[in-house]
Amino acid sequence: MSPEVLVECAHISCAYDSAFVVHDVHFTVRKGDFVGIVGPSGSGKTTLLKAVLGAIRPQSGHVTMKPGLRMGYVPQVESVDWNFPVTVLEVMVMTRSKVGRRPRITAEERTAALEVLDRLGLGGLQDRHIRELSGGQQQRVFVARALFHKPELLILDEPTSGVDIRTRHEVLHLLADLHDDGVSIVLTTHDLNGLAAHLPRMVCLNREVIADGAPIDVLTSEVLEQTYGAPMEVLLHEGMPVVLDHGGTDVAKRVGTLL
């Protein structure tokens, strides 16, 4: 028996100013999923995430959610104003704007927030300003905020965008731990080798779903060329697909850095 369906996008199409960004996409998230959505810029990845979140209404098709589904959303860290005067604890607690409206952080809220921060290795940083944290810590704060409400489904938009290799590893390990703890995860990424290839399920999107399945099945030259519109080669390294970008290789040949 298949695991329970958390969100089902049934043949949805979304448009901004009459131009379709997502067209006839069928995408299902089940309990226990760990999905990476990949595709070029403007392929509709973030739009699909927003449809899953229920933040935008599709022009056609429909999105069905499990009743009472708790979701956590982590935006791109590049969209965060790091100079905004908030401490880590304030970032955590602001999400409780429905239940707690007043400025005072209650002892119960503080304890709950500190528990999540501890779990994510951010113990003792609660009174720090968000700008004072390292890249990995900043990303984890926003994951912690999303986890504050114990979500069943965690949705992340480009969690490794603009971060260094060490931070990328930290994020990947953190998400794997959360998945092991039973959190279902959907994320978008541009990082085919560093992130997407490590996930159990990948969706290649370019306005429509080009392929959906395990990386070993999805990461093929044909699918990638159809998705990105550029030739790419896929090699197997210790049983894991590795994507080679021919465009990059051509440039390296031209500038003489390839022997």
Added chain:
Amino acid sequence: MISLVGGVFTPFNYQFFTNGIIVATIAGGLCGLLGVFVVLRGMSYIGHGLSHAVFGGAAASAVMGINYFVGAGVWGIISGVLIGRIARRRLIGADAAIGVVTTASFALGLALLNRYGQAQKSIEAVLFGSVLGVKPIDILAVALVTVFTVVLILAFYRALLFATFDPEVAEVSGVRVAWVEALLMAMLSLTILVTMRVIGTLLISAMLVIPASTARMLTNSFARMLWISPLIGAATAGVGMYASYFLDTSASATIILTATAVFISVYALAGIRGRSRIAHVHHV
């Protein structure tokens, strides 16, 4: 020449001055409070813009024989909401939205006064206000709006913080961001409405930006900024108003210069602190 004859309490012998200093202090605190949202949203021009928009409403209500508070208030709130909606569509930036809506509103008010009233006199009154001509009803109006604003900010504190810091995630998390923005614009319009006649648009614009910017340099906490900024606003407005009596200078100009002096001092101090912190790091 500075006149100190009569001692430090002399200004308070005049009721009109006492009224002026009370209203300036409350208005300074109120603008300092709302200024936190204005500065953090990168909408520093909003005070100037909305006061121009309210001027349009005031002119239209004068021509049509409608009560000033009703006409200018409704006009200001509509302008504020309109700015918010245009900016949210992202076809143009918030600064451009403010520019378009408010200058158009100001121009309409000017045209109406050119045609039916005394434009020059009204513009001067709008720019500089009449802080020494304050009546008890003006103090009451500013005090009521201050209480109303404080209550609303306390009641919707987290929604206001969330929608200001991270509108996208706030929306997804169930905060009605458009509603929060409309509330903020309504509070700003109301503030401008009750303070414009007494302290003028120049002072409103300055007090919406300078105290909050100063407070930002003093703290990294939003909650602390929300009480430091109004405190600076109220203190600099009160001190500036008081000093203007002895310096025999314009009250609005002296208040702005006092607030600017505090800003420059904090800026210099923050620079020294920042440099010493860097030096400390290098020595570790």
